[in-house]
Amino acid sequence: xxxxxxxxxxLLCANITLAAVAITAYVAKAEPQAMAATATHAGDYVMVxxxxxxxxxxxxxxxxxxxxxxxxxPKIAAGQGGVAWTLTSSRxxxxxxxxxxx
Numbered sequence: 001x002x003x004x005x006x007x008x009x010x011l012l013c014a015n016i017t018l019a020a021v022a023i024t025a026y027v028a029k030a031e032p033q034a035m036a037a038t039a040t041h042a043g044d045y046v047m048v049x050x051x052x053x054x055x056x057x058x059x060x061x062x063x064x065x066x067x068x069x070x071x072x073x074p075k076i077a078a079g080q081g082g083v084a085w086t087l088t089s090s091r092x093x094x095x096x097x098x099x100x101x102x
Contacts (some may be wrong), residue, residue, distance in 0.1 A: 058088065067093040 044064040052058040058073045071089040 033087075059085070062093070069093055 003042040011093040035058055046064065048055060048060040048062075050060070052071075056073055058071050060069060060071050062069045069091045070087060073088045075084045075086045094097075
């Protein structure tokens with residue numbers, strides 16, 4: 001083998017090594033994906049927050065076992081130390097989406 005071929009092979013190996021290190025560093029810094037829970041157990045609740053009106057937010061609590069969805073909106077009264085929650089809406093998921101989610 002000529003010296004030219006040996007240098008070419010050495011440069012090729014160095015490039016492959018640098019590419020592998022760069023890919024490893026990039027993958028290590030990547031943020032993990034958000035994953036949804038796929039299994040439910042007795043007594044589980046799902047809580048979702050979000051805007052209800054222009055300046056009010058609410059909490060939707062889904063009782064997986066009872067198949068019930070409840071929407072709560074905070075009610076702030078003057079002179080009150082904490083925040084009271086008002087049950088605004090309650091829905092039966094079985095009645096809305098069919099028996100047992102079938």
